[in-house]
Amino acid sequence: MIRYLTAGESHGKGLIGIIEGFPANLKIDINSINNELKRRQMGYGRGGRMKIEKDEVEILSGIRNGKTIGSPIALFIKNRDWENWKDIMGIEKNKLDEDRIVTRPRPGHADLAGAIKYNHLDIRNVLERASARETAIRVAIGNIAKQFLKEFNIEIYSHVIQIGKIKIESDNVSIDKIKSADKSPLRVVDSQSEKKMINEIDKAKKIGDTLGGLFELIATNIPIGLGSHVNWDRKLDGKIAQGMMSLQGIKGVEIGIGFRAAELLGSQVHDEIYYDDGYKRYSNNAGGIEGGISNGSPIIVRAAMKPIPTLKKPLKSIDMKTKEKFEAQKERADVCAVPSASIVAENILAWILADEIMIKFGGDSIEELKDNYNRYIDYVNSR
Numbered sequence: 001m002i003r004y005l006t007a008g009e010s011h012g013k014g015l016i017g018i019i020e021g022f023p024a025n026l027k028i029d030i031n032s033i034n035n036e037l038k039r040r041q042m043g044y045g046r047g048g049r050m051k052i053e054k055d056e057v058e059i060l061s062g063i064r065n066g067k068t069i070g071s072p073i074a075l076f077i078k079n080r081d082w083e084n085w086k087d088i089m090g091i092e093k094n095k096l097d098e099d100r101i102v103t104r105p106r107p108g109h110a111d112l113a114g115a116i117k118y119n120h121l122d123i124r125n126v127l128e129r130a131s132a133r134e135t136a137i138r139v140a141i142g143n144i145a146k147q148f149l150k151e152f153n154i155e156i157y158s159h160v161i162q163i164g165k166i167k168i169e170s171d172n173v174s175i176d177k178i179k180s181a182d183k184s185p186l187r188v189v190d191s192q193s194e195k196k197m198i199n200e201i202d203k204a205k206k207i208g209d210t211l212g213g214l215f216e217l218i219a220t221n222i223p224i225g226l227g228s229h230v231n232w233d234r235k236l237d238g239k240i241a242q243g244m245m246s247l248q249g250i251k252g253v254e255i256g257i258g259f260r261a262a263e264l265l266g267s268q269v270h271d272e273i274y275y276d277d278g279y280k281r282y283s284n285n286a287g288g289i290e291g292g293i294s295n296g297s298p299i300i301v302r303a304a305m306k307p308i309p310t311l312k313k314p315l316k317s318i319d320m321k322t323k324e325k326f327e328a329q330k331e332r333a334d335v336c337a338v339p340s341a342s343i344v345a346e347n348i349l350a351w352i353l354a355d356e357i358m359i360k361f362g363g364d365s366i367e368e369l370k371d372n373y374n375r376y377i378d379y380v381n382s383r
């Protein structure tokens, strides 16, 4: 089993991640982590904060001479914006600045429920950690999982398939098309639809509103047998759904054809089996998982993101100090962050799959792990 913990406020000094359980001797390329951080920062529709931050990871422990050594890996990402927030964040002060506190909760954010649950007068104590700034360190951590998965030729791809009401034209998208859309403004494979989506974002921005959307993830070269049917908390689809729902703004997850399966006949949904040098399927509506176990087909996940809760044209709210009607707090914000969310989701999925590999094959060095893995693959090929 691998595990991680993160810490850090959005406008604090920075973000910290501690990872434990990766085997020794895994090659780690810091440029790959930094490139992943850059991918997360891109995407049309983001606000002023992304012009300030230029995320780069600092490795504090657990890696020597480009390889893991088996001990905990500690990572740090600096918040450049910290310089502008030092006073408001008040880490070195011991008194709350009453006239600078946030008291008007934004509908859709963690503000109201968090302030009541944690007994805070200042909603900032909640919003700082609820913020998706935290996803930067999750991406750095996830990229280490991606580098681990590369040892087993497992790759993860993603693309944006819907923004607001605008969808891509076709459901049939090749990996090559997805790869070529990686740097396009919204990470969309079809440039006509992308233009329309950009237009939607511009329109929403003009009226002080926000937008959500849908993205798809595909993980390839997955062996049969990750996850298990035997108990609820070992089911791979359950773990993936939890991982996706843990991402700020995600409100729906599908595996394979997901919700679309509800309206079809069984004969239209289930992926028929044939044998040709191994067990194969005529289709992959299950999205690579049956009974909580990977079945050897690519894993396909879709996630729906709601519109950003902070609006320039603020929604109705209440001042928690006076109980008077007020507009929600106005904060600088993104108009749409679906492309960034898709990158974070790739890295969340990478972590879950790396964890499953470690659970199933185990080992304290990458060499030991690979021996175990290869023996299993030989066994699978003999069935």
Ligand SMILES: Cc1cc2nc3c(=O)[nH]c(=O)nc-3n(C[C@H](O)[C@H](O)[C@H](O)COP(=O)(O)O)c2cc1C
Pocket: 047, 108, 109, 110, 130, 131, 132, 135, 247, 248, 249, 250, 306, 308, 309, 310, 332, 333, 334, 335, 337, 340, 341, 344
């Ligand atoms: C990459 C990314 C950027 C986001 N940017 C903003 C933002 O600028 N303003 C905002 O209010 N919410 C933003 N969100 C969404 C909120 O963080 C999220 O809605 C909030 O934490 C409440 O959690 P929930 O939507 O999962 O219930 C962003 C989410 C992601 C993934």
Ligand SMILES: C=C(O[C@@H]1CC(C(=O)O)=C[C@@H](OP(=O)(O)O)[C@H]1O)C(=O)O
Pocket: 010, 047, 048, 049, 050, 053, 130, 131, 132, 133, 134, 135, 136, 248, 331, 332, 333, 334
């Ligand atoms: C900082 C990031 O995203 C932030 C997520 C976020 C929120 O409320 O979730 C609010 C915004 O922050 P700020 O209030 O500083 O403008 C986003 O920019 C990031 O992605 O690195």
